[in-house]
Amino acid sequence: EVQLVESGGGFVKPGGSLRLSCVASGIIFPKAWVSWVRQAPAKGLELVGRIKPNSDGGTTDFATPVKGRFIMSRDDSRDTVYLQMNRLKIEDTGVYYCTTNYDYWGQGTLVTVSS
Amino acid sequence: DVVMTQSPLSLPVTLGQPASISCRSSQSLVYTDGYSYLNWFLQRPGQSPRRLIKKVSDRDSGVPDRFRGSGSGTDFTLNITRVEAEDIGVYYCMQGTHWPLTFGGGTKVEIK
Numbered sequence: 299e300v301q302l303v304e305s306g307g308g309f310v311k312p313g314g315s316l317r318l319s320c321v322a323s324g325i326i327f328p329k330a331w332v333s334w335v336r337q338a339p340a341k342g343l344e345l346v347g348r349i350k351p352n353s354d355g356g357t358t359d360f361a362t363p364v365k366g367r368f369i370m371s372r373d374d375s376r377d378t379v380y381l382q383m384n385r386l387k388i389e390d391t392g393v394y395y396c397t398t399n400y401d402y403w404g405q406g407t408l409v410t411v412s413s
Numbered sequence: 414d415v416v417m418t419q420s421p422l423s424l425p426v427t428l429g430q431p432a433s434i435s436c437r438s439s440q441s442l443v444y445t446d447g448y449s450y451l452n453w454f455l456q457r458p459g460q461s462p463r464r465l466i467k468k469v470s471d472r473d474s475g476v477p478d479r480f481r482g483s484g485s486g487t488d489f490t491l492n493i494t495r496v497e498a499e500d501i502g503v504y505y506c507m508q509g510t511h512w513p514l515t516f517g518g519g520t521k522v523e524i525k
Contacts, residue, residue: 333514335462342505343456343507400507406461
């Protein structure tokens with residue numbers, strides 16, 4: 299059974315940082331394209347970014363609202379992807395989901411940015 | 414960015430009756446390989462999204478055949494042949510052809 303488990307969410311003030319983790323099980327993780335999708339309260343889904351497998355260069359791509367502030371990395375030895383979120387803004391508030399190829403999703407972790 | 418426009422915003426349905434959701438993209442979703450990467454997701458209340466359909470009409474594993482996707486170019490449709498209670502939630506289309514991938518605003522399907 300495939301499982302994705304996010305963690306690391308919490309409360310942070312504007313300008314602060316958080317690091318989210320996504321731990322996978324039940325898949326061949328080194329081959330997985332992993333994306334982060336967020337959902338502001340009572341709003342729709344928004345792509346944050348993605349990281350390719352190291353076999354495809356391990357490169358990352360981000361949506362415009364987070365480009366230059368968010369960093370994604372992966373540790374295949376731990377079946378884990380990280381989302382480092384810097385210079386957080388109020389509008390970054392929401393539930394952050396990780397997903398592999400959009401077929402498997404985690405339960406999400408809540409990030410609240412507020413003064 | 415490609416804008417995905419869904420309609421209607423809200424869809425009251427009667428159990429056992431059909432339902433239809435439209436999704437339009439601001440650009441053609443045909444990729445260089447000839448496929449259109451148009452996906453449909455359902456997010457039930459309090460749950461994570463679940464993909465139902467990929468590449469316009471391919472149902473994901475375990476998805477009932479009452480869910481049918483169709484369309485081409487910039488116009489796509491999700492049809493539910495007979496709505497069941499478990500189909501209630503918000504449906505999203507998402508294009509995977511152009512970066513950044515973008516979602517429609519969602520269609521809330523609720524019991525009439």
